[in-house]
Amino acid sequence: MSEKEKLIISKTGVRQIEFFKLNGTLKEDDNLQFSVEEFEKGKFKTELLNTSDGLKTKFKDSLISFGISGIEDEDHSLKLLMGVPSGLDTTKYLNNMTMSSFSKLIGGKVTLEKNKPAYLVAWLGSTKKQFAFCWK
Template sequence: MQEELLKMYGMLDASFKNELISFGMFETKNEEEQQQFTLEVGTPGGSLGSSTYETGMTASVYGALIDNKVTLAKEQPLYLAGWAGTTKDVIPTLRGENGQLPENLASYEKVLLLKVLWTDEK
């Protein structure tokens, strides 16, 4: 990982039940018709965080990195979704296994991953 582009913390109380945390990823074009990518996070209290990034890529792929129910473990990152882009002619599928870091990240020029990490309050 080179950098964290959007970081949110303290979103939940110590105990929660039947609450939804939403994550969104989508591509759009800016006023100059250049590709851009937006990450959004919604919390049970209704607050929303988002960041938009200029990508400069000509081809991209994105999607879920988990396809089954998984258990969040303390201090273990869980990768929920990802976006990967390239300016090359071919783009492979972004692969991950049940929330683990995708293995083929070197196949792309730019990658954005949506990660959840359960930590102690610092």
């Protein structure tokens, strides 16, 4: 992003966000799903957001994004944001995290495969005031 784009985003209240370009064509009966999922101790817990782009089948430099707004002190919640070509979906997420990290999980182009998720971004939280990371 340019410095001007970063400045504009900083004025929206979004704390962290990652953008991706989507290119390609879906088969007639296929549907592209976008979701935010919660995992606990490595196991799927729940789906927090889920949307699709309806009948759209062609994507040319379409922007998608995943982000979070700041943690609210009153109820320890944060706002999860999911930008898709047709709009924006948000939800409030209650948590008791004392530390967290937000990171892009991919570094280049990814070819999507039918019925196989492609994880793009992760927000990690800990209630123990520490993190242990292992990168491969």
